[in-house]
Amino acid sequence: MRYEAPESLEGAVALLAEAKGEARVLAGGTDLLVQMRADVVDPELIVDIKKIPETRTVTEEQGGWRIGAAVTGAELKEHARLKRVWPGVVEAANLIGSTQVQGRATLGGNLCNGSPAADSVPALIAAGAVATLAGPKGRRDLPVEDVMLGPRKLALTKGEIVVSFLLPPRPARSSDAYLRFIPRTEMDIAVVGAGVSLTLDAGGTITAARVSLGAVAARVLLVSEAAQAIIGSRLDRAAQDRLEAAARAACRPIDDKRGTIEFRTDVAAVLARRTALIALDRARAN
């Protein structure tokens, strides 16, 4: 097993593109090392991307924020300005694992692990985040909801890596939130996750919204019907009911040890409503 830690994106892409056997990108390693230990993966090549500066920085760009794919959850939590503008994205990233895991786990890794239950992914999708990819044919941007195709299946081509995420500029009276359900208070995998981002006009009416649900289908869902259900409303009880119905209708979960289809569907509706209410309160305060 080879280990390489290139200092340039071009170097990382070339290594991955030329790999003969299975190659894996190493960011925080909190999934990869566990999978290697369990013999789920046995890569011939590991490419550590943490020495590539643009994977490790958080910068303001065109009024939005660009977050490197290998920035850790702990670093996001310490970024006061990012947390103020995108509290939902940061709180979602901070729900991944323990304090120790937070010291290593990254947004890029959480997405590329390809789990429908990844905590940060619904928050990124609700935020309208766009992933910047680099590959042998150059760079391209892909909305986060289009990166994951199914469990462990990504839209990345051979040699392509996720470099960073761009969060769009934030109008006044905007905010976001993320909630997940787990049967305990910490250290567990989402049974359902819900991310909501919204913008209000001066009168408190929702003018824009995005709703995303995790762990209720083979991939994390962007539920535009749920967003449409609340746009134009002040999230009164009727709008909450429409949101719940739309969330419920979007669910296509599996039965497994974490939850049944019925339970996940019910929880998705409740979480979508509660998350939207938190985002609403935050947006009013902005």
Added chain:
Amino acid sequence: MAKHHIEATVNGDPVEFLCETEDTLLDVLRDTLDLTGSKEGCSSGDCGACSVMLDGRLVCSCLVLGCEVSGRKIETIEGMAKGEALHPLQRRFLEAAALQCGICTPGFLVASKALLEQNPNPSEHEVRFWLAGNLCRCTGYDKIVTAVMDTAAAMRKG
């Protein structure tokens, strides 16, 4: 393939070692550098028994590759006492019997020290959430949390 030759700093001392790509930092600490204070519990980042500081950040050493730590600073449980003088957390854990079998103790101590360095006055809630990634199968959590709170209070008084 040739082994990786790595130079790093462990508990303030320069070290160099050879490792295979798949060797974790925990493997290197325990098997190569003979620093067996960090324990192997789950090997999957769930139990925290292998907690160390890597460039000032609390991590599970089972989830770090040895070859990743080139040029970096590592602090382990072995560096917590200064000579014969135990760290206040270590003293309090002993006095309050905040351990039973002791396997989880190094991880709890390293993690608790990291907490108190960034938050000298944590609430019980904050202590419990910070230590959620440290498992004690003898179920000594109440004594451990109390010991951390008591140490924090004593350290604030100076």
